[in-house]
Every structure is written in C-alpha cells, then in structure tokens.
Amino acid sequence: MSFSSALRRFVRGDIATDIVGRPKLWYSISALLILFSIAGLLIRGLNFGVEFTGGSVFTVGAPKASIEQVREAVDSQTGSESIVQKAGDNWRVTTESLTTDEVAQVQRHISQELDVPVNEISAQVVGSTWGGDVSEKAWQALIVFLILVVAYLSVAFEWRMALAAMVALLHDLIITAGIYAWSGFNVTPATLLGFLTILGYSLYDAVVVFDMIKEVTKPLNERSKITYSQAANQALSSTLVRSLNTTLVAILPVASILFIGSTLLGAGTLKDLSLALFVGMIVGTYSSICVATPMLVQLKEREPLYIQLRENIARREASAKRQKKAGGAVAEDGSETDLDEEEPDEADEPAEAGPSVAVKTAPGLRKQPKKGTRSSRRS
Known part of the structure; x- marks a missing residue:
C-alpha cells in the first residue's frame, strides 16, 4: 500500500x-x-506584564523610529531597561512605576529625541495593587x-x-x-x-x-x-x-x-x-x-x-486454540489410519488369500489354486 x-x-x-x-x-x-x-x-x-506587576505604559506615535531609538529615549530617563513592542504604527513601551512628574519628563524627552509632538505620546500608570x-x-x-x-x-x-x-x-x-x-x-x-x-x-x-x-x-x-x-x-x-x-x-x-x-x-x-x-x-x-x-x-x-x-474472552480464545489444535491432530491421525488399514480390493482378494482360503464356487465345479506367478509359468 x-x-x-x-x-x-x-x-x-x-x-x-x-x-x-x-x-x-x-x-x-x-x-x-x-x-x-x-x-x-x-x-x-x-x-508577567505590567497589568500584574504594575508600571507605566507609554504609547508613542513614531512609525519611522526604530526600536533601538525608542528604547534609548526612554531608558535614558528611567535608568532601567524597558520593554518595547510594536503596536501597529505606534510603539508600546513598558517601564517600572513612575511618578506623575517622571512620566511628564519622559514624555518631553521622547518628544525631543524622536521629533514627535507631546500630544502623540500617551502615558498610563498601572498600580501593583x-x-x-x-x-x-x-x-x-x-x-x-x-x-x-x-x-x-x-x-x-x-x-x-x-x-x-x-x-x-x-x-x-x-x-x-x-x-x-x-x-x-x-x-x-x-x-x-x-x-x-x-x-x-x-x-x-x-x-x-x-x-x-x-x-x-x-x-x-x-x-x-x-x-x-x-x-x-x-x-x-x-x-x-x-x-x-x-x-x-x-x-x-x-x-x-x-x-x-x-x-x-x-x-x-x-x-x-x-x-x-x-x-x-x-x-x-x-x-x-x-x-x-x-x-x-x-x-x-x-x-x-x-x-x-x-x-471470559481469554478463556474462549484459549479453548478455541485447544480445539483447533486437537482437531488438527485428529485429522492427522485419521489420515494415517486410513493408509494403514486400507481395505483390499475385491479383485485381489483371492490372490492375497492364498490356497488356505476357501472360496465358494458354483456347484460341481472345483476352483484350482494358481501356481506361482505368470512369469514363473512362462519360464
């Protein structure tokens, strides 16, 4: 197949x-x-994201800026490594929790470094609670x-x-x-x-x-x-x-x-x-x-x-195997028995019987026994 x-x-x-x-x-x-x-x-x-640990999230509308530029602009103000993700045409930057003044400072710095208006930089602060x-x-x-x-x-x-x-x-x-x-x-x-x-x-x-x-x-x-x-x-x-x-x-x-x-x-x-x-x-x-x-x-x-x-299934399968094995053995023995005990053909019965076997014949006739084989009689 x-x-x-x-x-x-x-x-x-x-x-x-x-x-x-x-x-x-x-x-x-x-x-x-x-x-x-x-x-x-x-x-x-x-x-775990900021939704579980708390932090500040900045959304920056700077499609022409690279991920390295965005990360450098933010990290230089926060002093820690931020997480930058692409969100369509915007960048999503996640930092640790910042105060209101620190958030405003980061926004101004991003605006200067990436040449983006401040109103295109949104910020969201998520508390750890x-x-x-x-x-x-x-x-x-x-x-x-x-x-x-x-x-x-x-x-x-x-x-x-x-x-x-x-x-x-x-x-x-x-x-x-x-x-x-x-x-x-x-x-x-x-x-x-x-x-x-x-x-x-x-x-x-x-x-x-x-x-x-x-x-x-x-x-x-x-x-x-x-x-x-x-x-x-x-x-x-x-x-x-x-x-x-x-x-x-x-x-x-x-x-x-x-x-x-x-x-x-x-x-x-x-x-x-x-x-x-x-x-x-x-x-x-x-x-x-x-x-x-x-x-x-x-x-x-x-x-x-x-x-x-x-x-029950195991017993039935085992019984079926035993019966199959026993059936094969009986068939094999039966074939051997037929070969050993084969009945003699009626035409050969008188010759196999020999002179000592009395064979009934018609009244008044006497059947003479054969003397030797055909080849011995020719000789």
Whole structure:
C-alpha cells in the first residue's frame, strides 16, 4: 500500500489506529514535554506584564523610529531597561512605576529625541495593587471553572471520565505555560483569556471522544466478544479524523495571527493571545486523544465487569486454540489410519488369500489354486 493510498484511507477513517493499546508511548511523550515545560518555568519563569506587576505604559506615535531609538529615549530617563513592542504604527513601551512628574519628563524627552509632538505620546500608570487584584480574580475564575467542569463531567458521564479530563487539563496548562516561559512573551490579561479558551477547547475534544466511547461500550456485558479497551479504541478511531480536522481548521486563523499578524503586520499585542491559543489547541487535541482516553480505559478495565469480560474472552480464545489444535491432530491421525488399514480390493482378494482360503464356487465345479506367478509359468 502506497503512502498516498494509506493517507486517503486514514482521512476517510478506513484505517483503525491502536492508540489505546500504547499508553506507555503517549505517557513517555507527555512526561518529556512536562519536564521541558517545568524546566522553562524554573529557569526562565513567566514574564508577567505590567497589568500584574504594575508600571507605566507609554504609547508613542513614531512609525519611522526604530526600536533601538525608542528604547534609548526612554531608558535614558528611567535608568532601567524597558520593554518595547510594536503596536501597529505606534510603539508600546513598558517601564517600572513612575511618578506623575517622571512620566511628564519622559514624555518631553521622547518628544525631543524622536521629533514627535507631546500630544502623540500617551502615558498610563498601572498600580501593583490593581495587578494583584487581577491575578487573584484570575485564579478564582480558574478554580470555579475547574469545579464546574468536574461536576458536569461527573453527572453527565462518570467520575473516571472527569478524573481523566482533569489530568488532561493539568497536562495542557503545564505544557502551555512552559512553552510560554521559554518564548519570553509577556503574560497579560489576553494570555489568561487564551488559557481559559484552550481549557474549554480541550474539554470539548475530550467530551466528544468520551461520548462516543460511552455509546460504543454501553452494550458490553460478560458475554461480549471484545474487551472494553478494544471497544474504546474503535470509538476513538471513529472520531480521530473528526478531531484532527476540527483542530486544523481552528489552528489556521490562530497561526495567521501569530506568524503573519505579529511578524509581518506588527500586531505585537495579539501575539500573547495567539501563542497561548496555538500551543493550547495542539496540546489539547493530543491530550484528549492520547492521554485522557488511555487513562480512562485503564481506570475502567479495573471494574469487576470488565475484568470478568476480559477473563471470559481469554478463556474462549484459549479453548478455541485447544480445539483447533486437537482437531488438527485428529485429522492427522485419521489420515494415517486410513493408509494403514486400507481395505483390499475385491479383485485381489483371492490372490492375497492364498490356497488356505476357501472360496465358494458354483456347484460341481472345483476352483484350482494358481501356481506361482505368470512369469514363473512362462519360464
């Protein structure tokens, strides 16, 4: 089978992929990704934006100025390193918290250095208290979100599915945060919106897969011919192409914002949101298929019903093998018996019987025994 033919069959869903039967492979990949992400969080850490740490933000309308010129004009007055981002035709400069007089001084210096009118330089001061309130509200929203999700999944499905979905969500959060740390992007309120969005997207994918598994495995009983793992893998294979297509369609516009909008068009304020969405969608699709589903199967296989089902199937398979082996042995012995005990042909019976065998003949006739063979009589 050629690669193109196999790819077409896979897209149509004609080829079943054994995902449930390879949990060690998927867990190993996830462990490597999590270790990489934790290393990023410990080594580089998250770069929280001014909305969380507090500071001053200057918006400078100088499209012809370079990033070095803007940074030099600001840093020479603040005495610290600032963060400069491109925001369309403007520059967005973030510094530490400044007083009102210091803000006015920086504005005048930027106007002189970059030859920009003062009224085209806006300033905004964000207090650290406001940033702390934003962080607290974000954590509260996340906790409430997770509680509602667990409650819904436990009622709509069962606690095992809720547990598997929560592990997948934690998996997605750690990996996305780690990649965000390695990238060095600022954590802004838009980043939090992206995180909440990917959590919802990951749950959507998991719910679709779990719903199909629930439907396929519902008729299983002790007399079924397939195990829970096999039934779950069939359900996952039937939704695999659908999940991948959905993710691909959702990623395309996000990738456009991340790679084209922020790089070519200079929309720097969008890259915080787009990076979180881009990474989270990919990782969320992977976790719902390769992490949540195998974990759910491992939990379900411990139930007494499915343990008994697996044992019954194993006994039936072993019995079928024994019967097949015994049937082959009987057929082989029977053929040997037929060869050894072959009945003599009626035409040869008198010759094999010899002179000692009495053969009935017609009355008044006497049958003489043959003397020797035809060749001996000729001689």
